[in-house]
Amino acid sequence: MPAPRKKTRANGEGTIYQRKDGRWEAAGYLLATDGTRKRVRVYGSTRREAADKLTEKMAASNSGHPVPSAQGSVGAYLTYWLDAVAVHHLRENTHTRYTTCVNRYVIPGLGKKKLTKLTAKDIRTWLNQLRTTCQCCTRGIDARRDQPRCCAAGQCCHKLLSPLTLTYIHSVLKSALEHAVREEEIPRNVARNVRTGTPRPRRFEPLTTDEARQLLTAAQGHRLHALFELALHTGLRKGELLGLRWEDLDLDAGTAAIRRTLQRTGTGGLTTLPTKTRASERRIALPTRCVQSLKLHHEQQERERESAGSTWQHDGHVFTTAQGRPIDPTNLTRAFITLLRKAGLRRIRFHDDRHSTATLLLEQGVELVVIKELLGHAHIGVTATVYAHVRLRLQRDAIDTLSTALGSPESSHTARDEGDEPPPSAVPVR
Template identity: 70%
Template sequence: MKRPAASRRTRSRTNGDRTVYQCKGGRWEAAGYVLAPGTTRRRVRVYGTTRRRVRVYGTTRKEALAKLTEKTAASNKGVPAPSAQGSVAAYLTSWLETVAVHRLRETTHTRYTACVRLYLLPGLGRKKLAKLTAKDVRTWLNHLRTTCQCCTRGLDARRDEARCCAVGTCCHKRLSPLTLAYVHSVLKSALGHAVREEETPRNVARNVRMGTPRPRRFEPLTAVEARAFLAATHGHRLHALFELALRTGLSKGEFLGLRWEDLDLAGGTASIRRTLQRTRTGGLTALPTKTQNSERRIALRTECLRSLTQHRNRQAREREAAGTGWKATGYVFTRPDGSPIEGATLTRHFNTLLRRAALRRIRFHDLRHSAATLLLEQGVELVVIKKLLGHAHIGVTATVHAHVRLRLQRDAIDLLGNALRNPAEITGKPDDEPPLCAAVVR
């Protein structure tokens, strides 16, 4: 016998259609295909694109369909569904160990690791990477901005003598705007890699706006102060280093990483090829320059050549006095036994010379700012200062290292005043000359 024909013929679903049904527990499940990233477990070829099946749940059929519609709408716009299922803490840990360690210098990687350990993991570590939103990042940053770090990180409990929350009076030790901007940049860098790996559809940290932090205010040495400082360095065993600092604007690591093979005293030049920095694993280590533009050759004045010649003779006498205990490192500026100089040791010598010259206390890096400002005051063009300091972009030279003093501002205002002055006030006669014709700009 033939079976009776069904009163309603059900349409067979094609590949890619959505499925909605009610589970045994009472909640509704909706399933469909969305655009998949490169690292997915289940892939289905649909119309020549790589897609995977996703499932969403809701208390009602309408809620489950709405969630699935949101995912398919994003998929139709070309946004792949996130594949990361772990927490932010797991991703950041993996990113530091497998990605950032190969892309960053060791000193930068150490700062990134400390930033993740102190701020990112306690604040956002428990959240799912796929569900992290811009609101979560903004709320976390506002919390960092307003809370005392002694209370949050338990610093007061580890002190020998409590002086913050443990005694009932908070010291309100908050993070500076520069530190907040740095923490935000670390998170943006990490999430940017997650977007490139298609583990998350967007970089939510980039959508959070941070106010531009004010740069640190400081006053570089004037020409009078620079001459007083150079006079105080005469007789010091590192006199050549401090003279180079004011006359060339090299950084501390570039000074300490300078070798005798990099100097051409006959030609009056120095080649900057490396920096000497202390790393967590290797101690004092010679590293490549920060950027390609930092590797450069600079010209040396006669005073610098004379100081370097005297320094080489002094080092030869120290090598003879040390005998077999001399460490042949090849560096220009060393300790009396030939070993490299620590950055902290150089800072101590610098502070001693500042007190001897009766000058205000500044950082050693401020000598680099002072050299740039003094060059600018002498009328040297910014592009020349950029090449001398080894900056990658001229904007860094203009905004960071070249500080316009009041004297230059007064000179500029005087020039503008002369241009705007009425010619009749200068000659006492009316200006009979016809105005210049404006050229047509095409």
């Protein structure tokens, strides 16, 4: 019986073989940054892994994206990573933010350095420079203004990057170098050896209970009353609210399935996308008053459909314009600000509605894990970090209550005489 033939690859697909050390090596000719074609090698623990790495590089090469060599610059590799790798794994808006970050900060600071010679010290020095350098001067912002008010006027305004922005820039570079490690262009990710510190969470001012009541009162009669009520009772994100379809709601059971989000992208306009993470895809319970509001909203939408006639364009969204089209997130923000003004409330972001829901639930004594599931956070640590200041305040209230109970016997006895049971530590959830 003849021995089975060894698997071969077609012309142009490269070569794959097993090395003496047990690893698999794949090699092929790819487009280089200087316009020539050079032989590039990739490695894997299995034949499939090596083949997949080579196929990915070949696909980028065939689409006209040069594959930088190990001796290439950081800028060349970042450009390749954005155009040939990240674009397939990131959402369009996220990819746009990454591209802006790389072109504005990373390439000007580190782009000319050799990828294999980049060190943690280089990254630390660059981040320290970003941290202490006025961006008006560095990026020439002031020079482009009609009325200079910084370096071009001879007086620096010291417009520095926030710690949150510096952490974001560092994370983008770290992601790119992590892929370079996976492709075995570099032995290790030196950006991981640089610590930027943990930035303070962005400050937000959630609505108080009285302010929340004012907002709901002002929303009565608004054509999007059901949306504002649902936002404040469930903490849904703006995109999740606008991405809701009637098929996602079970009003008889009082539940909603959160499966998608509505976003505006640069190429597709208003686009319905899957939820941000797997944890964001969830089923939530709806309060009775929200169920009633949604039923009334459905009746109102039917009346609008009859009035619009042939101009009605509806694809199943719960919240739409008067013509049945999806609502632009920017227009919802404008409507929310107008509603705040009508209610006589301070101006906050729409996302602070979500923070308000979580804060009010915490103050009602609801477990952190329940809030995490309602908000769709990937990890309970995210919930705990964002609302750490609320939990600290509740802890202080609890400690003060205990301190009062452990005070003088007379005060403790008097407090007991006022009722058969001690006061509850939190208001019961309704």
